[in-house]
Amino acid sequence: MYDIIIKNGLVVDGEGKAGFKGDVAVKDGKIAAVGAVSGAARETIDANGRVVAPGFIDPHTHFDVQLLWDGAARPALSHGVTAVVPGNCSLSLAPLKAPDRRAVIGMFQQIEEMPPEAFTEEFAKWTWEDFQGYRDAIEPGLSINVAPLVGHSLIRLWVMGADAQQRTANQAEIAAMRELLRQSLRAGAIGMSTSFVDVDENGRPVPSRFADFGELDALAQVLGEEGGRMLQIVPEFYDVDLTIARIDQLAELSIRHDIPTTFSPVFDSTLAPQNVGLIMGRVEEQFARGARVWPQMQTRPIDISFSMLNPSLFLARLPRWVRILRQPIAKRLEALRDADTVKKMIEDCGPDGGKTLFGRLVIRGGDKAPAAYVGRKLNDVAEERGETPVQALINISLENDLDVAFLAANGGHDNTDRIGPFLKHPLMHIGASDGGAHLASFSTYGDTGYLFSEFVRKSGALTLEEAIKKITADTADIWGLKERGRLKEGYAADIVVFDPDNIARGEERPVYDMPGEGMRYIRDAIGVDTVLVNGAVAYANGAYTDARSGAVVG
Amino acid sequence: MSAAHAMTEQRDAIIESAAIAAGHDGEAELVLSVRYQNGVVGNVVLDAAIGFDLMRNCGVDTIGGLAGHSWRRILEGPKA
Numbered sequence A: 001m002y003d004i005i006i007k008n009g010l011v012v013d014g015e016g017k018a019g020f021k022g023d024v025a026v027k028d029g030k031i032a033a034v035g036a037v038s039g040a041a042r043e044t045i046d047a048n049g050r051v052v053a054p055g056f057i058d059p060h061t062h063f064d065v066q067l068l069w070d071g072a073a074r075p076a077l078s079h080g081v082t083a084v085v086p087g088n089c090s091l092s093l094a095p096l097k098a099p100d101r102r103a104v105i106g107m108f109q110q111i112e113e114m115p116p117e118a119f120t121e122e123f124a125k126w127t128w129e130d131f132q133g134y135r136d137a138i139e140p141g142l143s144i145n146v147a148p149l150v151g152h153s154l155i156r157l158w159v160m161g162a163d164a165q166q167r168t169a170n171q172a173e174i175a176a177m178r179e180l181l182r183q184s185l186r187a188g189a190i191g192m193s194t195s196f197v198d199v200d201e202n203g204r205p206v207p208s209r210f211a212d213f214g215e216l217d218a219l220a221q222v223l224g225e226e227g228g229r230m231l232q233i234v235p236e237f238y239d240v241d242l243t244i245a246r247i248d249q250l251a252e253l254s255i256r257h258d259i260p261t262t263f264s265p266v267f268d269s270t271l272a273p274q275n276v277g278l279i280m281g282r283v284e285e286q287f288a289r290g291a292r293v294w295p296q297m298q299t300r301p302i303d304i305s306f307s308m309l310n311p312s313l314f315l316a317r318l319p320r321w322v323r324i325l326r327q328p329i330a331k332r333l334e335a336l337r338d339a340d341t342v343k344k345m346i347e348d349c350g351p352d353g354g355k356t357l358f359g360r361l362v363i364r365g366g367d368k369a370p371a372a373y374v375g376r377k378l379n380d381v382a383e384e385r386g387e388t389p390v391q392a393l394i395n396i397s398l399e400n401d402l403d404v405a406f407l408a409a410n411g412g413h414d415n416t417d418r419i420g421p422f423l424k425h426p427l428m429h430i431g432a433s434d435g436g437a438h439l440a441s442f443s444t445y446g447d448t449g450y451l452f453s454e455f456v457r458k459s460g461a462l463t464l465e466e467a468i469k470k471i472t473a474d475t476a477d478i479w480g481l482k483e484r485g486r487l488k489e490g491y492a493a494d495i496v497v498f499d500p501d502n503i504a505r506g507e508e509r510p511v512y513d514m515p516g517e518g519m520r521y522i523r524d525a526i527g528v529d530t531v532l533v534n535g536a537v538a539y540a541n542g543a544y545t546d547a548r549s550g551a552v553v554g
Numbered sequence B: 001m002s003a004a005h006a007m008t009e010q011r012d013a014i015i016e017s018a019a020i021a022a023g024h025d026g027e028a029e030l031v032l033s034v035r036y037q038n039g040v041v042g043n044v045v046l047d048a049a050i051g052f053d054l055m056r057n058c059g060v061d062t063i064g065g066l067a068g069h070s071w072r073r074i075l076e077g078p079k080a
Helices: A098-112 A131-141 A152-165 A171-186 A213-225 A240-257 A275-288 A319-325 A329-336 A339-348 A378-385 A389-399 A416-424 A447-458 A464-470 A473-479 B003-011 B048-058 B071-076
Strands: A002-011 A020-027 A030-035 A041-046 A051-054 A056-058 A081-084 A191-195 A230-234 A261-266 A293-297 A302-307 A405-412 A495-498 A504-514 A518-526 A528-533 A536-540 B014-022 B028-035 B041-046
Touching: A002 A030, A002 A495, A051 A464, A056 A447, A056 A473, A081 A528, A098 A152, A131 A171, A152 A171, A152 A191, A152 A213, A171 A191, A171 A213, A191 A213, A213 A230, A213 A240, A230 A240, A240 A261, A240 A275, A240 A293, A240 B041, A275 A293, A293 A416, A302 B014, A319 A329, A319 A339, A329 A339, A329 A389, A339 A389, A378 A389, A405 B014, A416 A447, A447 A464, A447 A504, A447 A518, A464 A473, B028 B048, B028 B071, B041 B048, B041 B071, B048 B071
Parallel strands: A002 A041, A002 A051, A056 A081, A191 A230, A230 A261, A261 A293
Antiparallel strands: A002 A020, A020 A030, A051 A495, A302 A405, A495 A528, A504 A518, A528 A536, B014 B028, B028 B041
16 A cells, blocks of 8 residues: 555656656655556545646755755745755764854854854754764754765864864875764765855855865865765856856866766846856856766846945935945934935935835845835835835835835846756756855745746746656755655655646745744745645645655765 | 155056946945056945045046046045
């Protein structure tokens, strides 16, 4: 008897083949049969009119901290994601000596924008130091699969202490790092991440940025010796020439040590429309040499957010505003409370009261953002307050000590007709969601739904089968995740059942579900019916189940 | 501006245009189009702090005013 049969769905196996009407049977956490399945099952799921596909795999996340109290990495699981890769950008939570915790918490707060309460004993039992210890801390509570990277910065910090953020390593230190990396890989890490751009909460480069090429080469050798594990990097993505130089460097490491490598983010800009083409050209050349250098591109557009607390270039078209916002906070407040100054600022925004400039902004977070306004368009709130949009922007900021953010949606990477073909490129890896990061700035969830709504249904850049392959079998193959990413007999039963006509991401909204009632932005899943993780139903009918069937996988 | 300084500027890469773009982390960034002396045009991306310093160093109030200035103004950094 099977445990579960999912019947009458459009089965899309993840390998790109055309979907077919059929069934998928599950037993003991594995896929037991695919096709026209007969026989009894303890549970039958009717998938008529739905797609049955392998669970989606998100290869670029920062769920390291959240997994300590939320084994579903919510809301990722509800979007059909059955495996996440945390530990990107050189930062993981292990190996980590107790005295170094404060330093690493600062780095995570910089990236994740997670409230300080998330790092207290109440939410995170900081019992571990080595990678195995971290694994032991999260694994019992997992309802999603986790394929963790170990962070280069953590390895450096363990071996070099404070010197990790000051200098290159000597040969003895590199040897110690190699051993620590090897231990971490054997404890479940599926590769190592490093970064050439990230900073800590004080603006100092993270430890990995002090490594020279010899150190990276020595560590990449261990990745090769331990089965050809992944090296993930964040290159200087703001400069296409430097990014291409990093592609060449990764290619050398890939060929020399027979390892896969990946870099992120890659995004399209209408201001530099040639960049992605240049990057892909070099990637193609390096693949032709035998290297594996996978660029990661996100599906969602990039939004701009700003507040009057810190000067933003978003306001650079308004010279008077810039001059005022560059003043020290006391003088800035004084200026913003001066009627004559404000009158001129309002005049700067045009005769429509800033409706064109600011009206479509969405009011966002910030510690003091009024809950009644968060998530709403400035135009609507201004009308409610009997003000023009620019008056509302200034007054709402003043009423809340300037700590209110405003968001301009679709500020970049938003041209679907350009991005679709990039996503379809056989060497482009769809990822870079940053799930679990940037919590107070924007939502990093729902990129998979957006892939289907925007690039399958709306633009047709990818077929349904191509899109599924990109975020299932392709991802599993790139990362070396064994027996995952396909609906195939003997493979892990990570399965998503969804409505192909409706799957999408919901509107961005604030929720207060972080420790200490900390706020973050999320997007709810639309059109996802059921999610199985290792053969157990982990999400169904809009709710998470009690299943804890997730595992550390590799 | 001294004659030597003027000659240096003539040999420098020049900002051709500037625009605001969305950065990976949701911050607005300043994207400069810079023309080098060999004719090649490339982009330089600056964050808010450096972008505003550049505007001040160039003595301009809007990003449109940056065109024609030497890229070396970027290197001058914040002024006391």
